[in-house]
Amino acid sequence: MRSGNAALALAAAFGWAAAELPPPAPRLVWSGPEVTLLGGPSRDGRHLSYVDAATGHLAIRDLASGRGRILTQKPAGSREFAYFSAISPDSRRVAYAWFNEEGYYDLRVVDLDGSNPRTLYRNEEAGFIQPCAWTPDSRSILTLLFRADNISQIALAPAEGGPPKVLRSLNWVYPKRMDISPDGRYIVYDSFAGESSGDRTLYLLSADGASEKKLLGAPGNYLFPLWTGKRVVYAGDRSGTMDAWELEIENGEPRGAPKLLRRDLGRILPLGITAAGDLYYGLRSGSVDVFVTTLSDPKGDARRVTLRFPGRNSMPDWSRDGKAIAYLSRRGSENFGQESRAIVIRRLDSEEERELLPKLAHLERVRWSPGGDALLASGSDNKGRGGLYLVNPETAAVRPLVSEAAASFRGFEGAWSSDGQRVLYPYHEQELRSRLVSGGSEATLYRGPRLHGLAVSPDGRWVAVGAGGKSIALIPAAAGEARLLPFDGLTELEWGRDLMAGRGAELWRIPLDGAAPLKLAGPGNRQAGFSLCPDGESIVLTAGNAKSEVWAVALK
Secondary structure, rough: OOOOHHHHHHHHHOOOOOOOOOOOOEEHHHHHHHOOOOOOOOOOOOOEEEEOOOOOOOOEEOOOOOOOOOOOOOOOOOOOOOEEEEEEOOOOOEEEEOOOOOOOOEEEEEEOOOOOOOEHHHHHOOEEEEEEEEEEOEEEEEEEOOOOOOOOEEEEOOOOOOOOOEEEOOOOOOOEEEOOOOOOOOEEEEEEEEEEEEEEEEEEOOOOOOOEOOOOOOOEEEEEEEEOOOOEEEEOOOOOOEEEEEEEEEEEEEEEEEEEEEOOOOEEEEEEOOOOEEEEEEEEOOOEEEEEEEEEOOOOOOEEOOOEEEEEEEEEEEOOOOOEEEEEEEOOOOOOOEEEEEEEEOOOOOOOOOOOOOOEEEEEEEEEEEOOOOOOEEOOOOOOOEOOOOOOOOOEEEEEEEEEEOOOOOOOOEEOOOOEEEEEEOOOOEEEEEEEEEOEEOOOEEEEEOEEEEOOOOOOOEEEEEEEEOEEEEEOOOEEEOOOEEOOOOEEEEOOOOEEEEEEEEEEEOOOOOOOOOEEEOOOEEEEEEOOOOOOEEEEEEOOOOOOEEOOOOEE
């Protein structure tokens, strides 16, 4: 059979129209542990901007050869790093956000060969900056500004420097994606559909900021819009999966009904569309879950704790009475920034698994109070304030303990004192503070660089916190000088019968007398989040193989 006849026969067998062929299959562009999803493709499809995971530098990947190249520089030991980026339409420059030495973000630009780096905009009041797209003439950069007072702004920043022109202010809400039309006349972005719903929809804003309209009114969650020609391509989950849709726009008005392009692309993050009509997107795949095993043999007979929603659970914490485990469970299919998470409480003496949905925009971690009557949640509220919140484990009611606009949406790390009267937390990684739960008075226990990871001994005598990236500070809870225990690469601390540390996937026992740490034979696929049972023998941890990849699919 000739190839043309074979194609027609295949089309008929699968019910396609005689003149149509099946759409091209998505192709894998990039995979591996170094993949980050903070950039996008060049218009000509030759390059992809990203953040180098090992160094925090802005980098460019040559999509033909697969080779990466660092574009930025920073002093040795600096905490600075690159974040979101966008390549100019002529593929000559990259605009990017840069977390600077002062602790906020700049808008910067650099040539594609790494030369001519410049800071375009620096303003402490802006706080967070995200370059999203360039105007077609490469003279301005469509930029999201998130100010310290919780106001997010859609703005056009001159590519040669100078103050941005603000087009629209959105209070604490910020778009997950913005893009500018090929003729430069319109901006499309996603935001909440209304005050009473958590769904997102699409809005069309004129490039001068004078007019705006909602593009979609149907129920559902619509987000990540991108322009290609006169069409807006976006993701929608109305069918229960994350699908790709398109809507034609003519002179600022929708033309016709939305058209389904691709069904069930998974947990996608659209990155950009090339001139050839290829949609590049990040894809999060794999799964993580919560398991109970023993300290003596962490690689041994582990059993899954979770009953419902398998493969999407993490960050467990064991109650002080050893009878329950609280953990976070991802909801929805969207994968970008602040995942939607629930708190689940699993009783270990039964199959009871109870879900809590506290009114918080993001949940990063929860910890049981010593008496079991409260959960300490790290995260952020619906006004964009990060911090620590008390969650009632029966009603899900929320009470802020520490919250401020300057904190990350992930909030602060927190740990209870042994009597449950105080909460300890590293304030912006510079001060270890102790806050009275009732009354709110604070005291500073310790000062040092890069404070992270936090644990309190069961007897309440000691506090341990990672300090400077190469040691653990052991601090008397009452009074006295701190001692530094050498430990490089700390990611987490927990305290049961012994002080335990995480270093990536590894688990270590930390002697308090300064002796060498002892590595445990833990599972190689351990992820962030573990907790020790009060019996001193068991451990609950997160394990799995979640990964990020870059894919491309032809839209034409």
